[in-house]
Amino acid sequence: MTDPATSRRRFLTTAATAALGTTLGASALTACAASDQPGAESGGTQPPATVEPVGAPETEPAIRTGEQALQRLREGNDRFAANHALHTDEGTERRVAVSKSQHPFATVLGCVDSRVPIELVFDRGLGDLVVVRSAGGVLDHSVTGSLEFGIAELGTPLLVVLGHQRCGALDATIKAVDAKHSEAEGEIGYLVEALSPAVRQVAGHAGDRLANAVHANVDLVLAQLRKSTVIGPLEKAGKVKLVGAYYELDTGKVLFS
Template sequence: MTEPAPTRRHFLTATALAAAGTTLGAAALTACAANDQGAKSNTTQTPAAAAPAGGGGPAVEPPVTTGEQALERLQEGNARFVSDQAGHDDEGTERRVAVSQAQHPFATVLGCVDSRVPIELVFDRGLGDLVVVRSAGEVLDHSVTGSLEFGVAELGTPLLLVLGHQRCGAVDATIKALDAEGDISYLVKALQPAVQQAAGRPGDRLTNAIHANVELVLAQLRKSAVIGPLEKSGKLKLAGAYYELDTGKVIIS
Protein backbone atom coordinates (compact mmCIF):
# COMPACT_ATOMS: atom_id res chain seq x y z
CA MET A 1 0.00 0.00 0.00
CA THR A 2 1.32 3.44 -0.82
CA GLU A 3 0.21 6.03 1.69
CA PRO A 4 1.39 9.31 3.29
CA ALA A 5 3.49 9.52 6.42
CA PRO A 6 1.67 7.95 9.37
CA THR A 7 -0.29 10.03 11.81
CA ARG A 8 -1.49 9.22 15.30
CA ARG A 9 -5.08 9.26 14.04
CA HIS A 10 -4.30 6.77 11.29
CA PHE A 11 -2.78 4.24 13.64
CA LEU A 12 -5.38 4.69 16.36
CA THR A 13 -8.06 4.03 13.73
CA ALA A 14 -6.24 0.89 12.62
CA THR A 15 -6.04 -0.28 16.22
CA ALA A 16 -9.76 0.17 16.74
CA LEU A 17 -10.55 -1.71 13.53
CA ALA A 18 -8.27 -4.57 14.55
CA ALA A 19 -9.98 -4.87 17.92
CA ALA A 20 -13.40 -4.84 16.30
CA GLY A 21 -12.27 -7.47 13.82
CA THR A 22 -11.40 -9.85 16.63
CA THR A 23 -14.96 -9.89 17.94
CA LEU A 24 -16.64 -9.97 14.55
CA GLY A 25 -14.20 -12.57 13.23
CA ALA A 26 -14.94 -15.00 16.05
CA ALA A 27 -18.67 -14.80 15.36
CA ALA A 28 -18.13 -15.26 11.63
CA LEU A 29 -15.95 -18.32 12.15
CA THR A 30 -18.57 -19.93 14.35
CA ALA A 31 -21.19 -19.42 11.64
CA CYS A 32 -18.89 -20.68 8.89
CA ALA A 33 -17.98 -23.77 10.86
CA ALA A 34 -21.64 -24.61 11.31
CA ASN A 35 -22.32 -24.22 7.57
CA ASP A 36 -19.29 -26.13 6.34
CA GLN A 37 -19.17 -29.27 8.46
CA GLY A 38 -19.88 -31.26 5.35
CA ALA A 39 -17.12 -29.56 3.38
CA LYS A 40 -14.20 -31.69 4.65
CA SER A 41 -12.85 -34.56 2.61
CA ASN A 42 -9.86 -36.90 2.71
CA THR A 43 -8.36 -35.18 -0.32
CA THR A 44 -8.43 -31.49 -1.02
CA GLN A 45 -9.63 -30.78 -4.52
CA THR A 46 -11.06 -28.08 -6.71
CA PRO A 47 -14.50 -29.34 -7.78
CA ALA A 48 -15.11 -28.39 -11.39
CA ALA A 49 -18.50 -27.41 -12.74
CA ALA A 50 -20.46 -30.27 -14.19
CA ALA A 51 -19.86 -30.47 -17.92
CA PRO A 52 -22.96 -29.86 -20.04
CA ALA A 53 -24.36 -32.44 -22.44
CA GLY A 54 -22.02 -32.95 -25.35
CA GLY A 55 -18.84 -33.04 -23.30
CA GLY A 56 -18.24 -29.28 -23.07
CA GLY A 57 -17.48 -27.23 -19.99
CA PRO A 58 -14.33 -26.72 -17.94
CA ALA A 59 -11.91 -29.58 -17.47
CA VAL A 60 -11.83 -31.36 -14.14
CA GLU A 61 -8.57 -30.74 -12.30
CA PRO A 62 -6.93 -33.62 -10.44
CA PRO A 63 -7.31 -33.50 -6.65
CA VAL A 64 -4.65 -31.78 -4.55
CA THR A 65 -3.42 -34.03 -1.77
CA THR A 66 -0.17 -32.38 -0.64
CA GLY A 67 1.12 -28.92 0.14
CA GLU A 68 3.69 -29.23 -2.65
CA GLN A 69 0.94 -29.91 -5.17
CA ALA A 70 -1.04 -26.93 -3.89
CA LEU A 71 2.00 -24.67 -4.13
CA GLU A 72 2.69 -25.88 -7.65
CA ARG A 73 -0.90 -25.11 -8.68
CA LEU A 74 -0.58 -21.59 -7.29
CA GLN A 75 2.69 -21.07 -9.16
CA GLU A 76 1.13 -22.30 -12.40
CA GLY A 77 -1.72 -19.83 -11.98
CA ASN A 78 0.66 -16.99 -11.24
CA ALA A 79 2.66 -17.84 -14.37
CA ARG A 80 -0.53 -17.45 -16.40
CA PHE A 81 -1.24 -14.13 -14.67
CA VAL A 82 2.27 -12.82 -15.36
CA SER A 83 2.17 -13.83 -19.03
CA ASP A 84 -1.28 -12.23 -19.45
CA GLN A 85 -2.83 -15.61 -20.20
CA ALA A 86 -5.07 -15.78 -17.15
CA GLY A 87 -8.47 -17.23 -17.78
CA HIS A 88 -9.35 -19.95 -15.34
CA ASP A 89 -12.89 -21.28 -15.69
CA ASP A 90 -13.83 -21.14 -11.99
CA GLU A 91 -15.94 -17.99 -12.14
CA GLY A 92 -19.10 -18.67 -14.15
CA THR A 93 -22.61 -19.82 -13.29
CA GLU A 94 -21.77 -23.52 -13.56
CA ARG A 95 -18.91 -23.14 -11.11
CA ARG A 96 -21.07 -21.16 -8.68
CA VAL A 97 -23.66 -23.94 -8.70
CA ALA A 98 -21.00 -26.64 -8.34
CA VAL A 99 -19.57 -25.16 -5.13
CA SER A 100 -22.84 -23.92 -3.65
CA GLN A 101 -23.36 -26.97 -1.42
CA ALA A 102 -19.79 -27.64 -0.27
CA GLN A 103 -16.32 -26.19 -0.63
CA HIS A 104 -12.97 -27.90 -1.08
CA PRO A 105 -10.34 -25.17 -1.38
CA PHE A 106 -6.78 -26.37 -1.93
CA ALA A 107 -4.86 -23.54 -0.24
CA THR A 108 -5.17 -20.93 2.48
CA VAL A 109 -3.45 -17.62 1.76
CA LEU A 110 -2.70 -14.75 4.13
CA GLY A 111 -2.11 -11.51 2.24
CA CYS A 112 -2.17 -7.76 2.70
CA VAL A 113 -5.26 -5.56 2.30
CA ASP A 114 -3.52 -3.65 -0.51
CA SER A 115 -5.95 -3.23 -3.41
CA ARG A 116 -3.17 -3.98 -5.90
CA VAL A 117 -2.75 -7.54 -4.62
CA PRO A 118 -6.04 -9.38 -5.29
CA ILE A 119 -5.12 -12.91 -4.25
CA GLU A 120 -7.43 -14.89 -6.56
CA LEU A 121 -6.42 -12.83 -9.59
CA VAL A 122 -2.70 -13.05 -8.81
CA PHE A 123 -2.95 -16.85 -8.80
CA ASP A 124 -5.60 -17.07 -11.55
CA ARG A 125 -8.10 -18.94 -9.39
CA GLY A 126 -11.84 -18.67 -8.92
CA LEU A 127 -14.80 -19.62 -6.75
CA GLY A 128 -14.11 -22.23 -4.10
CA ASP A 129 -10.38 -22.53 -4.83
CA LEU A 130 -8.76 -20.53 -2.04
CA VAL A 131 -9.36 -19.49 1.56
CA VAL A 132 -8.16 -15.88 1.53
CA VAL A 133 -7.46 -13.89 4.70
CA ARG A 134 -6.16 -10.32 4.45
CA SER A 135 -4.83 -7.84 6.99
CA ALA A 136 -2.59 -4.78 6.76
CA GLY A 137 0.99 -6.03 6.53
CA GLU A 138 -0.21 -9.60 7.19
CA VAL A 139 -0.45 -8.64 10.88
CA LEU A 140 -1.89 -11.40 13.06
CA ASP A 141 -4.57 -10.99 15.71
CA HIS A 142 -7.06 -13.49 17.15
CA SER A 143 -9.54 -13.20 14.28
CA VAL A 144 -6.86 -13.45 11.57
CA THR A 145 -5.18 -16.45 13.18
CA GLY A 146 -8.55 -18.07 13.84
CA SER A 147 -9.53 -17.61 10.20
CA LEU A 148 -6.31 -19.27 9.06
CA GLU A 149 -6.87 -22.12 11.51
CA PHE A 150 -10.36 -22.55 10.06
CA GLY A 151 -8.90 -22.88 6.57
CA VAL A 152 -6.31 -25.50 7.43
CA ALA A 153 -8.19 -27.46 10.10
CA GLU A 154 -11.88 -27.23 9.21
CA LEU A 155 -11.54 -27.07 5.42
CA GLY A 156 -8.40 -29.17 5.31
CA THR A 157 -6.22 -27.14 2.97
CA PRO A 158 -2.74 -28.73 2.80
CA LEU A 159 -1.00 -25.38 2.20
CA LEU A 160 -0.82 -22.15 4.19
CA LEU A 161 0.95 -19.39 2.26
CA VAL A 162 1.95 -16.02 3.74
CA LEU A 163 2.22 -13.48 0.92
CA GLY A 164 4.10 -10.22 1.43
CA HIS A 165 4.35 -7.67 -1.35
CA GLN A 166 6.57 -5.01 -2.84
CA ARG A 167 6.33 -1.48 -1.38
CA CYS A 168 3.97 -2.50 1.44
CA GLY A 169 2.56 0.69 2.93
CA ALA A 170 1.96 -0.81 6.37
CA VAL A 171 5.60 -1.78 6.75
CA ASP A 172 6.75 1.54 5.26
CA ALA A 173 4.54 3.46 7.72
CA THR A 174 6.05 1.47 10.58
CA ILE A 175 9.58 2.39 9.50
CA LYS A 176 8.63 6.06 9.36
CA ALA A 177 6.87 5.94 12.72
CA LEU A 178 9.83 4.27 14.40
CA ASP A 179 12.27 6.71 12.83
CA ALA A 180 10.16 9.60 14.08
CA GLU A 181 9.76 8.01 17.52
CA GLY A 182 6.05 8.64 17.31
CA ASP A 183 3.11 6.92 18.94
CA ILE A 184 3.36 3.13 19.03
CA SER A 185 0.06 1.82 17.70
CA TYR A 186 -1.13 -1.74 17.25
CA LEU A 187 0.18 -2.00 13.70
CA VAL A 188 3.52 -0.40 14.49
CA LYS A 189 4.02 -2.61 17.52
CA ALA A 190 3.18 -5.72 15.50
CA LEU A 191 5.49 -4.84 12.60
CA GLN A 192 8.32 -3.37 14.68
CA PRO A 193 10.18 -6.70 15.09
CA ALA A 194 10.42 -7.10 11.31
CA VAL A 195 11.84 -3.61 10.88
CA GLN A 196 14.35 -4.23 13.64
CA GLN A 197 15.31 -7.66 12.28
CA ALA A 198 16.00 -6.17 8.85
CA ALA A 199 18.21 -3.41 10.23
CA GLY A 200 21.73 -3.55 8.88
CA ARG A 201 20.97 -5.99 6.06
CA PRO A 202 22.38 -5.02 2.66
CA GLY A 203 19.85 -3.81 0.11
CA ASP A 204 16.62 -1.84 0.31
CA ARG A 205 15.44 -1.33 3.88
CA LEU A 206 11.72 -1.60 3.12
CA THR A 207 12.07 -4.72 0.98
CA ASN A 208 14.21 -6.39 3.63
CA ALA A 209 11.64 -5.57 6.33
CA ILE A 210 8.81 -6.99 4.19
CA HIS A 211 10.69 -10.29 3.78
CA ALA A 212 11.54 -10.33 7.50
CA ASN A 213 7.87 -9.79 8.33
CA VAL A 214 6.83 -12.84 6.29
CA GLU A 215 9.41 -14.93 8.16
CA LEU A 216 8.18 -13.68 11.54
CA VAL A 217 4.51 -14.25 10.68
CA LEU A 218 5.32 -17.85 9.73
CA ALA A 219 7.17 -18.28 13.04
CA GLN A 220 4.13 -16.95 14.93
CA LEU A 221 1.77 -19.26 13.06
CA ARG A 222 3.90 -22.27 13.96
CA LYS A 223 3.14 -21.49 17.61
CA SER A 224 -0.59 -21.98 16.98
CA ALA A 225 -1.98 -25.01 18.78
CA VAL A 226 -3.83 -25.87 15.56
CA ILE A 227 -1.36 -24.95 12.81
CA GLY A 228 1.87 -26.10 14.46
CA PRO A 229 0.88 -29.74 15.01
CA LEU A 230 -0.58 -29.99 11.49
CA GLU A 231 2.76 -28.93 10.02
CA LYS A 232 4.72 -31.31 12.25
CA SER A 233 2.47 -34.20 11.23
CA GLY A 234 3.11 -33.50 7.55
CA LYS A 235 -0.54 -32.70 6.82
CA LEU A 236 0.16 -29.00 6.26
CA LYS A 237 2.87 -27.11 4.41
CA LEU A 238 3.72 -23.55 5.47
CA ALA A 239 5.40 -21.27 2.95
CA GLY A 240 6.22 -17.61 2.48
CA ALA A 241 6.19 -15.57 -0.71
CA TYR A 242 6.78 -12.07 -2.06
CA TYR A 243 4.63 -10.41 -4.73
CA GLU A 244 6.27 -7.98 -7.14
CA LEU A 245 3.89 -5.15 -7.99
CA ASP A 246 6.00 -4.22 -11.02
CA THR A 247 5.97 -7.65 -12.69
CA GLY A 248 3.02 -9.49 -11.12
CA LYS A 249 5.33 -12.35 -10.20
CA VAL A 250 5.10 -14.26 -6.91
CA ILE A 251 8.48 -15.38 -5.60
CA ILE A 252 8.35 -18.26 -3.13
CA SER A 253 10.71 -17.82 -0.18
Protein backbone atom coordinates in the same frame (compact mmCIF):
# COMPACT_ATOMS: atom_id res chain seq x y z
CA MET B 1 -13.70 -40.87 2.77
CA THR B 2 -10.55 -41.79 4.59
CA ASP B 3 -8.06 -39.17 3.50
CA PRO B 4 -6.12 -37.33 6.20
CA ALA B 5 -7.85 -34.06 5.50
CA THR B 6 -11.20 -35.60 6.26
CA SER B 7 -10.07 -37.09 9.55
CA ARG B 8 -8.54 -33.79 10.47
CA ARG B 9 -11.75 -32.00 9.73
CA ARG B 10 -13.77 -34.44 11.78
CA PHE B 11 -11.28 -34.33 14.63
CA LEU B 12 -11.48 -30.58 14.84
CA THR B 13 -15.12 -30.01 14.10
CA THR B 14 -16.14 -30.15 17.73
CA ALA B 15 -13.40 -27.86 18.93
CA ALA B 16 -13.90 -25.43 16.10
CA THR B 17 -17.63 -25.35 16.67
CA ALA B 18 -17.10 -24.64 20.34
CA ALA B 19 -14.54 -21.97 19.58
CA LEU B 20 -16.37 -20.26 16.76
CA GLY B 21 -19.98 -21.07 17.38
CA THR B 22 -20.58 -18.11 19.64
CA THR B 23 -19.43 -15.64 17.05
CA LEU B 24 -20.29 -17.26 13.76
CA GLY B 25 -23.37 -19.10 14.85
CA ALA B 26 -23.69 -22.86 14.63
CA SER B 27 -25.68 -22.79 11.42
CA ALA B 28 -23.20 -20.51 9.69
CA LEU B 29 -20.33 -22.73 10.75
CA THR B 30 -22.12 -25.80 9.53
CA ALA B 31 -22.71 -24.18 6.18
CA CYS B 32 -19.08 -23.03 6.04
CA ALA B 33 -17.67 -26.42 6.89
CA ALA B 34 -20.14 -28.66 5.12
CA SER B 35 -17.44 -30.15 2.96
CA ASP B 36 -18.36 -33.67 3.98
CA GLN B 37 -22.04 -33.20 3.54
CA PRO B 38 -22.79 -32.06 0.03
CA GLY B 39 -26.48 -31.52 -0.37
CA ALA B 40 -27.06 -31.33 3.37
CA GLU B 41 -28.44 -27.82 3.05
CA SER B 42 -30.54 -28.61 0.01
CA GLY B 43 -33.73 -29.18 1.91
CA GLY B 44 -34.13 -32.84 1.03
CA THR B 45 -33.37 -32.66 -2.65
CA GLN B 46 -31.10 -35.27 -4.15
CA PRO B 47 -27.43 -34.92 -3.17
CA PRO B 48 -24.74 -34.86 -5.87
CA ALA B 49 -23.77 -38.29 -7.14
CA THR B 50 -20.11 -37.79 -6.25
CA VAL B 51 -18.13 -35.85 -3.70
CA GLU B 52 -15.77 -33.42 -5.35
CA PRO B 53 -12.14 -33.95 -4.27
CA VAL B 54 -10.21 -31.17 -2.62
CA GLY B 55 -9.67 -28.25 -4.98
CA ALA B 56 -10.41 -30.25 -8.07
CA PRO B 57 -12.64 -28.77 -10.73
CA GLU B 58 -13.68 -31.17 -13.43
CA THR B 59 -10.65 -30.62 -15.59
CA GLU B 60 -7.94 -30.62 -12.93
CA PRO B 61 -6.53 -33.48 -10.85
CA ALA B 62 -7.33 -33.61 -7.16
CA ILE B 63 -5.02 -31.84 -4.75
CA ARG B 64 -3.73 -34.15 -2.03
CA THR B 65 -0.54 -32.52 -0.81
CA GLY B 66 0.86 -29.11 -0.03
CA GLU B 67 3.37 -29.50 -2.82
CA GLN B 68 0.60 -30.12 -5.33
CA ALA B 69 -1.29 -27.10 -4.03
CA LEU B 70 1.84 -24.98 -4.31
CA GLN B 71 2.32 -26.09 -7.90
CA ARG B 72 -1.23 -25.09 -8.74
CA LEU B 73 -0.64 -21.64 -7.29
CA ARG B 74 2.62 -21.31 -9.23
CA GLU B 75 0.86 -22.21 -12.47
CA GLY B 76 -1.96 -19.76 -11.81
CA ASN B 77 0.43 -16.95 -11.03
CA ASP B 78 2.46 -17.73 -14.14
CA ARG B 79 -0.70 -17.29 -16.20
CA PHE B 80 -1.59 -14.07 -14.40
CA ALA B 81 1.87 -12.56 -14.75
CA ALA B 82 1.98 -13.48 -18.44
CA ASN B 83 -1.42 -11.89 -18.96
CA HIS B 84 -2.85 -15.27 -19.92
CA ALA B 85 -5.24 -15.69 -17.04
CA LEU B 86 -7.95 -18.27 -17.62
CA HIS B 87 -10.19 -16.78 -14.91
CA THR B 88 -10.27 -20.27 -13.51
CA ASP B 89 -13.35 -21.36 -11.58
CA GLU B 90 -15.38 -18.24 -12.22
CA GLY B 91 -18.83 -18.20 -13.73
CA THR B 92 -22.22 -19.69 -13.11
CA GLU B 93 -21.29 -23.33 -13.58
CA ARG B 94 -18.58 -23.18 -10.94
CA ARG B 95 -20.76 -21.14 -8.59
CA VAL B 96 -23.47 -23.77 -8.74
CA ALA B 97 -20.94 -26.60 -8.39
CA VAL B 98 -19.55 -25.26 -5.11
CA SER B 99 -22.77 -23.87 -3.71
CA LYS B 100 -23.39 -26.81 -1.40
CA SER B 101 -19.86 -27.66 -0.34
CA GLN B 102 -16.35 -26.34 -0.57
CA HIS B 103 -12.95 -27.96 -0.97
CA PRO B 104 -10.39 -25.16 -1.14
CA PHE B 105 -6.83 -26.30 -1.72
CA ALA B 106 -4.85 -23.48 -0.11
CA THR B 107 -5.11 -20.94 2.67
CA VAL B 108 -3.45 -17.61 1.99
CA LEU B 109 -2.67 -14.74 4.34
CA GLY B 110 -2.12 -11.53 2.42
CA CYS B 111 -2.08 -7.78 2.89
CA VAL B 112 -5.13 -5.56 2.40
CA ASP B 113 -3.34 -3.70 -0.39
CA SER B 114 -5.76 -3.08 -3.27
CA ARG B 115 -3.11 -4.08 -5.78
CA VAL B 116 -2.74 -7.60 -4.42
CA PRO B 117 -6.10 -9.35 -4.81
CA ILE B 118 -5.27 -12.91 -3.88
CA GLU B 119 -7.54 -14.89 -6.19
CA LEU B 120 -6.61 -12.71 -9.15
CA VAL B 121 -2.84 -13.00 -8.77
CA PHE B 122 -3.16 -16.79 -8.58
CA ASP B 123 -5.80 -16.97 -11.33
CA ARG B 124 -8.17 -18.92 -9.12
CA GLY B 125 -11.88 -18.51 -8.46
CA LEU B 126 -14.83 -19.68 -6.44
CA GLY B 127 -14.16 -22.34 -3.84
CA ASP B 128 -10.41 -22.52 -4.46
CA LEU B 129 -8.74 -20.47 -1.74
CA VAL B 130 -9.31 -19.52 1.87
CA VAL B 131 -8.12 -15.92 1.93
CA VAL B 132 -7.40 -13.93 5.05
CA ARG B 133 -6.12 -10.38 4.71
CA SER B 134 -4.88 -7.80 7.17
CA ALA B 135 -2.60 -4.80 6.71
CA GLY B 136 0.93 -6.12 6.43
CA GLY B 137 -0.38 -9.59 7.23
CA VAL B 138 -0.54 -8.70 10.92
CA LEU B 139 -1.72 -11.54 13.11
CA ASP B 140 -4.28 -11.14 15.84
CA HIS B 141 -6.69 -13.64 17.37
CA SER B 142 -9.17 -13.26 14.55
CA VAL B 143 -6.62 -13.59 11.76
CA THR B 144 -4.86 -16.55 13.33
CA GLY B 145 -8.15 -18.24 14.11
CA SER B 146 -9.30 -17.76 10.54
CA LEU B 147 -6.10 -19.34 9.22
CA GLU B 148 -6.50 -22.24 11.63
CA PHE B 149 -10.04 -22.65 10.36
CA GLY B 150 -8.88 -22.81 6.76
CA ILE B 151 -6.31 -25.47 7.54
CA ALA B 152 -7.93 -27.57 10.22
CA GLU B 153 -11.60 -27.32 9.37
CA LEU B 154 -11.56 -26.87 5.61
CA GLY B 155 -8.54 -29.12 5.24
CA THR B 156 -6.26 -27.09 2.98
CA PRO B 157 -2.83 -28.77 2.78
CA LEU B 158 -1.03 -25.47 2.11
CA LEU B 159 -0.69 -22.17 3.97
CA VAL B 160 0.96 -19.26 2.18
CA VAL B 161 2.00 -16.03 3.90
CA LEU B 162 2.21 -13.48 1.10
CA GLY B 163 4.06 -10.21 1.52
CA HIS B 164 4.42 -7.75 -1.31
CA GLN B 165 6.56 -5.06 -2.87
CA ARG B 166 6.12 -1.49 -1.57
CA CYS B 167 3.86 -2.52 1.28
CA GLY B 168 2.39 0.69 2.69
CA ALA B 169 1.89 -0.80 6.13
CA LEU B 170 5.55 -1.64 6.50
CA ASP B 171 6.59 1.63 4.92
CA ALA B 172 4.53 3.50 7.53
CA THR B 173 6.13 1.37 10.22
CA ILE B 174 9.62 2.25 9.00
CA LYS B 175 8.73 5.93 9.28
CA ALA B 176 7.31 5.42 12.76
CA VAL B 177 10.38 3.51 13.92
CA ASP B 178 12.67 6.21 12.54
CA ALA B 179 10.64 8.90 14.26
CA LYS B 180 10.66 6.76 17.42
CA HIS B 181 6.92 7.14 17.71
CA SER B 182 3.74 6.55 15.76
CA GLU B 183 1.31 9.32 15.03
CA ALA B 184 -1.23 6.82 13.78
CA GLU B 185 -4.73 7.22 15.11
CA GLY B 186 -7.24 4.59 16.04
CA GLU B 187 -6.07 1.01 15.74
CA ILE B 188 -3.53 1.74 13.03
CA GLY B 189 -1.00 2.18 15.80
CA TYR B 190 -1.64 -1.45 16.71
CA LEU B 191 -0.59 -2.47 13.22
CA VAL B 192 2.57 -0.36 13.38
CA GLU B 193 3.49 -1.89 16.72
CA ALA B 194 2.95 -5.39 15.37
CA LEU B 195 5.12 -4.73 12.31
CA SER B 196 7.93 -2.98 14.20
CA PRO B 197 9.93 -6.13 15.01
CA ALA B 198 10.42 -6.82 11.30
CA VAL B 199 11.66 -3.29 10.69
CA ARG B 200 14.06 -3.44 13.62
CA GLN B 201 15.30 -6.84 12.56
CA VAL B 202 16.60 -5.55 9.21
CA ALA B 203 18.16 -2.34 10.53
CA GLY B 204 21.55 -1.86 8.87
CA HIS B 205 21.07 -4.66 6.35
CA ALA B 206 22.20 -4.13 2.79
CA GLY B 207 19.65 -3.68 0.03
CA ASP B 208 16.17 -2.24 -0.14
CA ARG B 209 15.07 -1.56 3.41
CA LEU B 210 11.37 -1.87 2.75
CA ALA B 211 11.71 -5.12 0.79
CA ASN B 212 13.93 -6.50 3.53
CA ALA B 213 11.33 -5.60 6.13
CA VAL B 214 8.57 -7.29 4.13
CA HIS B 215 10.60 -10.49 3.84
CA ALA B 216 11.47 -10.37 7.53
CA ASN B 217 7.84 -9.88 8.42
CA VAL B 218 6.77 -12.89 6.38
CA ASP B 219 9.31 -15.00 8.26
CA LEU B 220 8.19 -13.65 11.63
CA VAL B 221 4.55 -14.32 10.81
CA LEU B 222 5.39 -17.89 9.77
CA ALA B 223 7.31 -18.41 13.01
CA GLN B 224 4.37 -17.10 15.00
CA LEU B 225 1.93 -19.35 13.15
CA ARG B 226 4.09 -22.37 13.89
CA LYS B 227 3.42 -21.67 17.57
CA SER B 228 -0.30 -22.13 16.98
CA THR B 229 -1.50 -25.23 18.78
CA VAL B 230 -3.51 -26.09 15.68
CA ILE B 231 -1.09 -25.25 12.87
CA GLY B 232 2.20 -26.30 14.48
CA PRO B 233 1.26 -29.94 15.11
CA LEU B 234 -0.35 -30.29 11.68
CA GLU B 235 2.83 -29.05 10.04
CA LYS B 236 4.95 -31.43 12.12
CA ALA B 237 2.66 -34.28 11.10
CA GLY B 238 3.11 -33.39 7.45
CA LYS B 239 -0.55 -32.46 7.03
CA VAL B 240 0.07 -28.87 6.02
CA LYS B 241 2.91 -27.12 4.26
CA LEU B 242 3.80 -23.56 5.31
CA VAL B 243 5.38 -21.30 2.71
CA GLY B 244 6.40 -17.65 2.57
CA ALA B 245 6.05 -15.63 -0.60
CA TYR B 246 6.61 -12.16 -2.03
CA TYR B 247 4.47 -10.53 -4.68
CA GLU B 248 6.17 -8.14 -7.08
CA LEU B 249 3.90 -5.29 -8.09
CA ASP B 250 6.19 -4.51 -11.01
CA THR B 251 6.02 -7.94 -12.64
CA GLY B 252 2.90 -9.58 -11.25
CA LYS B 253 5.03 -12.50 -10.14
CA VAL B 254 4.82 -14.28 -6.80
CA LEU B 255 8.23 -15.42 -5.61
CA PHE B 256 7.96 -18.33 -3.20
CA SER B 257 10.59 -18.75 -0.50
